[in-house]
Amino acid sequence: MSYERDDANSINRQSFIELDARERAKALFDVGTSRELLGPFDRVESPWLSMQGVTPQADDGCVVMKGKISGQAAVVVALEGAFQGGSMGEVSGAKLTAALDLACADNEKGVPTSAVMLLETGGVRLQEANLGLAAIAEIMASILALRKHAPVISVTAGTVGCFGGMSLAAGLSSYIVLTREARLGLNGPEVIEQESGVDEFDSSDRALIWAIHGGEQRYATGLADALVEDDTQQLADVVRQLIAKGVPPVHRSSQVALYRGRIAALDTSRQWEPRELRATWGTSSSVEEKP
Amino acid sequence: MEQIEFDYPSKRKVSRKAHVGVVGSGDLEVLLEPVEGESSHVFVRTSVDGFRDTWKAVLDRFFAKYDGVVRIQINDAGATPGSVLLRLEQAVEVSEQ
Numbered sequence: 544m545s546y547e548r549d550d551a552n553s554i555n556r557q558s559f560i561e562l563d564a565r566e567r568a569k570a571l572f573d574v575g576t577s578r579e580l581l582g583p584f585d586r587v588e589s590p591w592l593s594m595q596g597v598t599p600q601a602d603d604g605c606v607v608m609k610g611k612i613s614g615q616a617a618v619v620v621a622l623e624g625a626f627q628g629g630s631m632g633e634v635s636g637a638k639l640t641a642a643l644d645l646a647c648a649d650n651e652k653g654v655p656t657s658a659v660m661l662l663e664t665g666g667v668r669l670q671e672a673n674l675g676l677a678a679i680a681e682i683m684a685s686i687l688a689l690r691k692h693a694p695v696i697s698v699t700a701g702t703v704g705c706f707g708g709m710s711l712a713a714g715l716s717s718y719i720v721l722t723r724e725a726r727l728g729l730n731g732p733e734v735i736e737q738e739s740g741v742d743e744f745d746s747s748d749r750a751l752i753w754a755i756h757g758g759e760q761r762y763a764t765g766l767a768d769a770l771v772e773d774d775t776q777q778l779a780d781v782v783r784q785l786i787a788k789g790v791p792p793v794h795r796s797s798q799v800a801l802y803r804g805r806i807a808a809l810d811t812s813r814q815w816e817p818r819e820l821r822a823t824w825g826t827s828s829s830v831e832e833k834p
Numbered sequence: 835m836e837q838i839e840f841d842y843p844s845k846r847k848v849s850r851k852a853h854v855g856v857v858g859s860g861d862l863e864v865l866l867e868p869v870e871g872e873s874s875h876v877f878v879r880t881s882v883d884g885f886r887d888t889w890k891a892v893l894d895r896f897f898a899k900y901d902g903v904v905r906i907q908i909n910d911a912g913a914t915p916g917s918v919l920l921r922l923e924q925a926v927e928v929s930e931q
Protein backbone atom coordinates (compact mmCIF):
# COMPACT_ATOMS: atom_id res chain seq x y z
CA MET A 544 0.00 0.00 0.00
CA SER A 545 1.24 3.44 -0.88
CA TYR A 546 -0.06 6.86 -0.04
CA GLU A 547 -0.08 9.86 -2.37
CA ARG A 548 1.76 12.93 -1.20
CA ASP A 549 -0.72 15.39 0.28
CA ASP A 550 1.19 18.66 0.55
CA ALA A 551 -1.94 20.65 1.38
CA ASN A 552 -2.32 18.64 4.56
CA SER A 553 1.36 18.80 5.53
CA ILE A 554 0.81 21.61 8.04
CA ASN A 555 -1.93 19.79 9.93
CA ARG A 556 -0.40 16.35 10.17
CA GLN A 557 1.60 15.27 13.19
CA SER A 558 5.12 14.22 12.23
CA PHE A 559 6.22 10.74 13.32
CA ILE A 560 9.90 11.43 12.59
CA GLU A 561 9.99 14.29 15.10
CA LEU A 562 8.78 12.02 17.93
CA ASP A 563 11.32 10.33 20.19
CA ALA A 564 11.36 6.55 20.59
CA ARG A 565 9.01 6.55 23.61
CA GLU A 566 6.47 8.83 21.92
CA ARG A 567 6.65 6.79 18.71
CA ALA A 568 5.92 3.53 20.53
CA LYS A 569 3.05 5.03 22.49
CA ALA A 570 1.48 6.54 19.36
CA LEU A 571 0.83 3.09 17.85
CA PHE A 572 -1.31 1.72 20.71
CA ASP A 573 -5.01 2.14 21.42
CA VAL A 574 -5.20 5.20 23.67
CA GLY A 575 -4.57 4.43 27.35
CA THR A 576 -3.63 0.75 26.88
CA SER A 577 0.18 0.95 26.77
CA ARG A 578 2.66 0.47 29.58
CA GLU A 579 6.42 0.50 29.42
CA LEU A 580 8.50 -2.53 30.46
CA LEU A 581 12.02 -1.96 31.84
CA GLY A 582 11.72 1.80 31.61
CA PRO A 583 14.44 4.35 32.39
CA PHE A 584 13.83 4.22 36.16
CA ASP A 585 14.66 0.50 36.17
CA ARG A 586 18.13 1.65 35.10
CA VAL A 587 19.03 -1.43 33.10
CA GLU A 588 21.77 0.30 31.14
CA SER A 589 24.86 -0.78 29.23
CA PRO A 590 27.67 -1.76 31.62
CA TRP A 591 30.24 -1.36 28.83
CA LEU A 592 29.85 2.24 27.68
CA SER A 593 31.05 4.06 30.82
CA MET A 594 34.21 1.87 30.84
CA GLN A 595 34.97 3.41 27.44
CA GLY A 596 34.14 6.97 28.45
CA VAL A 597 30.73 7.05 26.76
CA THR A 598 27.71 8.28 28.76
CA PRO A 599 25.11 5.50 28.96
CA GLN A 600 21.35 6.07 28.68
CA ALA A 601 19.06 4.73 31.42
CA ASP A 602 16.99 2.61 28.95
CA ASP A 603 19.98 1.81 26.67
CA GLY A 604 18.13 3.46 23.79
CA CYS A 605 15.53 0.68 23.61
CA VAL A 606 11.90 1.33 24.62
CA VAL A 607 9.65 -1.71 25.14
CA MET A 608 5.89 -1.20 25.44
CA LYS A 609 3.06 -3.68 25.84
CA GLY A 610 -0.57 -2.86 25.17
CA LYS A 611 -3.39 -3.26 22.69
CA ILE A 612 -3.56 -2.38 19.01
CA SER A 613 -7.09 -2.63 17.55
CA GLY A 614 -8.08 -4.36 20.79
CA GLN A 615 -5.50 -7.13 20.33
CA ALA A 616 -2.36 -7.65 22.45
CA ALA A 617 0.80 -6.23 20.92
CA VAL A 618 4.34 -5.33 21.88
CA VAL A 619 6.18 -2.38 20.35
CA VAL A 620 9.96 -2.01 20.61
CA ALA A 621 11.35 1.36 19.57
CA LEU A 622 15.05 2.11 19.10
CA GLU A 623 16.16 5.66 19.90
CA GLY A 624 18.17 6.82 16.90
CA ALA A 625 19.54 9.86 18.75
CA PHE A 626 21.39 7.69 21.31
CA GLN A 627 24.55 6.12 19.79
CA GLY A 628 22.87 5.99 16.37
CA GLY A 629 20.24 3.55 17.68
CA SER A 630 22.96 0.89 17.84
CA MET A 631 22.33 -2.55 19.35
CA GLY A 632 24.33 -3.44 22.44
CA GLU A 633 24.07 -6.25 24.97
CA VAL A 634 21.20 -4.64 26.92
CA SER A 635 19.17 -3.12 24.07
CA GLY A 636 19.51 -6.39 22.16
CA ALA A 637 18.41 -8.47 25.15
CA LYS A 638 15.40 -6.18 25.68
CA LEU A 639 14.29 -6.61 22.06
CA THR A 640 14.88 -10.38 22.12
CA ALA A 641 13.04 -10.85 25.43
CA ALA A 642 10.08 -8.79 24.18
CA LEU A 643 9.80 -10.95 21.03
CA ASP A 644 10.19 -14.19 23.05
CA LEU A 645 7.48 -13.16 25.55
CA ALA A 646 5.16 -12.32 22.64
CA CYS A 647 5.94 -15.76 21.17
CA ALA A 648 5.17 -17.46 24.51
CA ASP A 649 1.85 -15.58 24.73
CA ASN A 650 0.91 -16.77 21.23
CA GLU A 651 1.74 -20.35 22.19
CA LYS A 652 -0.54 -19.97 25.23
CA GLY A 653 -3.36 -18.92 22.90
CA VAL A 654 -3.14 -15.13 23.35
CA PRO A 655 -2.57 -13.64 19.88
CA THR A 656 0.21 -11.04 20.27
CA SER A 657 1.87 -9.25 17.37
CA ALA A 658 5.12 -7.29 17.45
CA VAL A 659 6.16 -3.98 15.94
CA MET A 660 9.83 -2.95 15.74
CA LEU A 661 10.55 0.75 15.20
CA LEU A 662 14.04 0.54 13.73
CA GLU A 663 16.25 3.62 13.64
CA THR A 664 19.64 1.99 13.85
CA GLY A 665 23.08 1.68 12.34
CA GLY A 666 23.25 -1.94 13.52
CA VAL A 667 25.76 -3.36 16.00
CA ARG A 668 27.10 -0.95 18.65
CA LEU A 669 30.83 -0.94 17.94
CA GLN A 670 31.71 -0.41 21.63
CA GLU A 671 30.04 -3.74 22.42
CA ALA A 672 31.17 -5.49 19.24
CA ASN A 673 30.74 -9.25 19.77
CA LEU A 674 27.90 -8.86 22.27
CA GLY A 675 26.05 -6.71 19.74
CA LEU A 676 26.61 -9.30 17.00
CA ALA A 677 25.36 -12.07 19.30
CA ALA A 678 22.34 -9.94 20.19
CA ILE A 679 21.42 -9.54 16.53
CA ALA A 680 21.67 -13.31 15.98
CA GLU A 681 19.30 -13.80 18.93
CA ILE A 682 16.92 -11.14 17.62
CA MET A 683 16.76 -12.88 14.23
CA ALA A 684 16.09 -16.28 15.84
CA SER A 685 13.32 -14.71 17.94
CA ILE A 686 11.71 -13.06 14.88
CA LEU A 687 11.70 -16.42 13.04
CA ALA A 688 10.00 -18.10 16.03
CA LEU A 689 7.39 -15.37 16.48
CA ARG A 690 6.48 -14.75 12.84
CA LYS A 691 4.96 -18.25 12.55
CA HIS A 692 2.28 -17.20 15.06
CA ALA A 693 1.75 -13.48 14.52
CA PRO A 694 2.93 -10.72 12.20
CA VAL A 695 6.22 -9.02 13.06
CA ILE A 696 6.18 -5.54 11.54
CA SER A 697 9.28 -3.38 10.97
CA VAL A 698 8.83 0.36 10.68
CA THR A 699 11.64 2.71 9.64
CA ALA A 700 10.58 6.34 9.44
CA GLY A 701 13.91 8.18 9.54
CA THR A 702 16.07 10.06 9.95
CA VAL A 703 18.67 7.47 10.98
CA GLY A 704 17.35 4.67 8.77
CA CYS A 705 17.97 0.96 9.27
CA PHE A 706 21.39 -0.47 8.43
CA GLY A 707 23.85 -3.22 9.29
CA GLY A 708 22.73 -6.32 11.15
CA MET A 709 19.38 -4.78 11.97
CA SER A 710 18.56 -4.50 8.25
CA LEU A 711 18.70 -8.32 8.30
CA ALA A 712 16.22 -8.29 11.20
CA ALA A 713 13.98 -5.99 9.14
CA GLY A 714 14.35 -8.37 6.19
CA LEU A 715 13.06 -11.27 8.29
CA SER A 716 9.97 -9.41 9.48
CA SER A 717 6.51 -10.16 8.05
CA TYR A 718 5.99 -6.63 6.75
CA ILE A 719 8.24 -3.61 6.25
CA VAL A 720 6.83 -0.08 6.48
CA LEU A 721 8.91 2.88 5.25
CA THR A 722 8.51 6.61 4.70
CA ARG A 723 10.12 8.54 1.81
CA GLU A 724 12.59 9.92 4.36
CA ALA A 725 13.62 6.42 5.53
CA ARG A 726 16.65 4.50 4.29
CA LEU A 727 17.07 0.74 4.44
CA GLY A 728 20.19 -1.18 3.47
CA LEU A 729 22.82 -3.64 4.67
CA ASN A 730 25.84 -1.38 4.16
CA GLY A 731 25.32 2.32 4.74
CA PRO A 732 26.66 4.89 2.26
CA GLU A 733 29.75 5.77 4.35
CA VAL A 734 30.68 2.10 4.72
CA ILE A 735 30.42 1.45 0.98
CA GLU A 736 32.53 4.52 0.18
CA GLN A 737 35.12 3.55 2.80
CA GLU A 738 35.42 -0.02 1.54
CA SER A 739 35.10 0.46 -2.23
CA GLY A 740 36.03 4.08 -2.87
CA VAL A 741 34.18 7.24 -3.82
CA ASP A 742 33.86 6.10 -7.46
CA GLU A 743 31.71 3.19 -6.27
CA PHE A 744 29.50 5.26 -3.99
CA ASP A 745 29.69 8.96 -3.10
CA SER A 746 28.31 9.15 0.44
CA SER A 747 27.91 12.94 0.20
CA ASP A 748 25.50 12.59 -2.75
CA ARG A 749 22.13 12.61 -0.99
CA ALA A 750 20.13 12.18 -4.21
CA LEU A 751 22.14 9.03 -5.00
CA ILE A 752 21.70 7.66 -1.46
CA TRP A 753 17.92 8.06 -1.54
CA ALA A 754 17.71 6.76 -5.12
CA ILE A 755 19.21 3.49 -3.85
CA HIS A 756 18.51 3.18 -0.10
CA GLY A 757 15.45 5.44 0.07
CA GLY A 758 12.00 4.25 1.16
CA GLU A 759 10.35 5.07 -2.18
CA GLN A 760 12.89 2.98 -4.13
CA ARG A 761 12.68 0.08 -1.65
CA TYR A 762 8.90 0.06 -1.97
CA ALA A 763 8.94 0.39 -5.75
CA THR A 764 11.34 -2.55 -6.10
CA GLY A 765 9.18 -4.77 -3.90
CA LEU A 766 11.47 -4.73 -0.86
CA ALA A 767 8.92 -3.00 1.40
CA ASP A 768 5.20 -3.57 1.90
CA ALA A 769 3.99 -0.05 2.62
CA LEU A 770 5.16 3.47 1.84
CA VAL A 771 3.64 6.09 4.13
CA GLU A 772 3.82 9.82 4.67
CA ASP A 773 5.58 11.18 7.76
CA ASP A 774 2.19 11.22 9.48
CA THR A 775 1.64 9.59 12.88
CA GLN A 776 -2.03 8.83 12.27
CA GLN A 777 -1.41 7.32 8.84
CA LEU A 778 1.46 5.21 10.13
CA ALA A 779 -0.62 3.91 13.06
CA ASP A 780 -3.45 3.07 10.63
CA VAL A 781 -1.10 1.12 8.34
CA VAL A 782 0.26 -0.87 11.31
CA ARG A 783 -3.35 -1.71 12.27
CA GLN A 784 -4.11 -2.86 8.70
CA LEU A 785 -1.02 -5.07 8.58
CA ILE A 786 -1.81 -6.65 11.96
CA ALA A 787 -5.34 -7.34 10.67
CA LYS A 788 -3.80 -8.96 7.57
CA GLY A 789 -2.09 -11.49 9.85
CA VAL A 790 0.84 -13.75 9.03
CA PRO A 791 1.63 -13.58 5.28
CA PRO A 792 1.26 -16.90 3.37
CA VAL A 793 4.90 -16.65 2.28
CA HIS A 794 7.44 -14.41 4.00
CA ARG A 795 9.68 -12.30 1.77
CA SER A 796 12.81 -13.90 3.23
CA SER A 797 11.51 -17.38 2.32
CA GLN A 798 11.32 -16.51 -1.39
CA VAL A 799 14.90 -17.57 -2.02
CA ALA A 800 14.37 -18.78 -5.59
CA LEU A 801 12.62 -15.55 -6.59
CA TYR A 802 15.43 -13.30 -5.36
CA ARG A 803 18.23 -15.57 -6.62
CA GLY A 804 16.48 -15.52 -9.99
CA ARG A 805 16.37 -11.74 -9.98
CA ILE A 806 20.09 -11.45 -9.27
CA ALA A 807 20.94 -14.14 -11.84
CA ALA A 808 18.89 -12.40 -14.54
CA LEU A 809 20.59 -9.05 -13.96
CA ASP A 810 23.08 -8.08 -16.67
CA THR A 811 25.98 -6.72 -14.59
CA SER A 812 28.12 -5.82 -17.61
CA ARG A 813 26.45 -2.40 -17.62
CA GLN A 814 25.44 0.14 -14.99
CA TRP A 815 21.78 -0.14 -13.99
CA GLU A 816 19.80 2.94 -13.03
CA PRO A 817 17.65 2.78 -9.88
CA ARG A 818 14.56 3.62 -11.98
CA GLU A 819 15.10 0.66 -14.31
CA LEU A 820 15.06 -1.68 -11.32
CA ARG A 821 11.60 -0.46 -10.40
CA ALA A 822 10.30 -1.54 -13.81
CA THR A 823 12.20 -4.84 -13.71
CA TRP A 824 11.44 -5.91 -10.15
CA GLY A 825 8.00 -4.37 -9.70
CA THR A 826 6.06 -3.66 -6.55
CA SER A 827 5.73 -5.69 -3.38
CA SER A 828 2.12 -6.69 -4.14
CA SER A 829 3.26 -8.68 -7.18
CA VAL A 830 5.99 -10.28 -5.05
CA GLU A 831 3.49 -11.47 -2.45
CA GLU A 832 1.49 -13.41 -5.02
CA LYS A 833 4.46 -15.44 -6.22
CA PRO A 834 5.26 -18.19 -3.74
CA MET B 835 33.44 10.82 30.87
CA GLU B 836 33.26 12.59 34.24
CA GLN B 837 30.97 11.88 37.20
CA ILE B 838 29.99 14.81 39.43
CA GLU B 839 27.71 14.86 42.49
CA PHE B 840 25.99 17.70 44.34
CA ASP B 841 23.66 18.03 47.35
CA TYR B 842 21.13 20.80 47.98
CA PRO B 843 18.90 21.37 51.03
CA SER B 844 15.18 20.98 50.08
CA LYS B 845 11.84 20.81 51.89
CA ARG B 846 8.82 20.24 49.66
CA LYS B 847 7.50 16.74 48.98
CA VAL B 848 7.16 15.84 45.30
CA SER B 849 4.51 13.31 44.23
CA ARG B 850 5.64 12.15 40.77
CA LYS B 851 8.83 11.12 39.07
CA ALA B 852 9.75 12.40 35.61
CA HIS B 853 12.01 11.34 32.75
CA VAL B 854 12.86 13.73 29.90
CA GLY B 855 15.44 14.02 27.14
CA VAL B 856 17.81 11.71 25.33
CA VAL B 857 21.59 11.14 25.53
CA GLY B 858 22.07 12.46 22.00
CA SER B 859 24.76 14.86 20.80
CA GLY B 860 24.26 18.25 22.49
CA ASP B 861 21.38 16.92 24.56
CA LEU B 862 20.91 15.14 27.89
CA GLU B 863 18.61 12.86 29.83
CA VAL B 864 17.13 13.85 33.21
CA LEU B 865 15.64 11.34 35.67
CA LEU B 866 13.90 13.09 38.57
CA GLU B 867 12.52 11.01 41.48
CA PRO B 868 10.92 12.01 44.79
CA VAL B 869 12.86 10.89 47.89
CA GLU B 870 12.40 11.14 51.67
CA GLY B 871 14.45 13.55 53.79
CA GLU B 872 15.50 17.18 53.59
CA SER B 873 18.17 17.09 50.93
CA SER B 874 18.25 16.69 47.16
CA HIS B 875 21.01 14.73 45.48
CA VAL B 876 22.20 15.32 41.94
CA PHE B 877 24.34 12.78 40.07
CA VAL B 878 25.80 13.93 36.78
CA ARG B 879 27.57 11.82 34.15
CA THR B 880 28.89 13.93 31.31
CA SER B 881 30.85 13.08 28.18
CA VAL B 882 32.73 16.40 28.43
CA ASP B 883 35.38 16.54 31.18
CA GLY B 884 36.46 19.61 33.17
CA PHE B 885 33.20 21.58 33.53
CA ARG B 886 32.46 20.97 37.22
CA ASP B 887 32.22 24.71 37.98
CA THR B 888 29.75 25.24 35.12
CA TRP B 889 27.57 22.34 36.32
CA LYS B 890 27.62 23.81 39.83
CA ALA B 891 26.58 27.24 38.53
CA VAL B 892 23.67 25.78 36.51
CA LEU B 893 22.44 23.60 39.40
CA ASP B 894 22.85 26.44 41.95
CA ARG B 895 20.59 28.54 39.76
CA PHE B 896 18.07 25.70 39.36
CA PHE B 897 17.88 24.99 43.11
CA ALA B 898 17.60 28.72 43.91
CA LYS B 899 14.01 28.39 42.57
CA TYR B 900 13.22 24.68 42.97
CA ASP B 901 12.55 23.31 46.48
CA GLY B 902 11.37 19.70 45.85
CA VAL B 903 13.12 16.85 47.70
CA VAL B 904 14.36 14.74 44.80
CA ARG B 905 17.09 12.57 43.43
CA ILE B 906 18.19 13.77 40.02
CA GLN B 907 20.31 11.77 37.61
CA ILE B 908 21.68 13.52 34.56
CA ASN B 909 23.20 11.61 31.64
CA ASP B 910 24.79 14.26 29.44
CA ALA B 911 26.16 14.15 25.89
CA GLY B 912 27.62 17.65 25.71
CA ALA B 913 24.56 19.85 26.23
CA THR B 914 25.03 23.62 26.67
CA PRO B 915 24.18 25.15 30.10
CA GLY B 916 21.02 26.62 28.56
CA SER B 917 19.86 23.21 27.34
CA VAL B 918 20.60 21.68 30.75
CA LEU B 919 18.44 24.26 32.52
CA LEU B 920 15.60 23.83 30.00
CA ARG B 921 15.65 20.03 30.43
CA LEU B 922 15.63 20.42 34.25
CA GLU B 923 12.66 22.78 34.03
CA GLN B 924 10.92 20.36 31.67
CA ALA B 925 11.44 17.52 34.18
CA VAL B 926 9.91 19.68 36.93
CA GLU B 927 6.96 20.53 34.68
CA VAL B 928 6.32 16.81 33.98
CA SER B 929 6.61 15.86 37.68
CA GLU B 930 4.20 18.62 38.77
CA GLN B 931 1.56 17.83 36.12
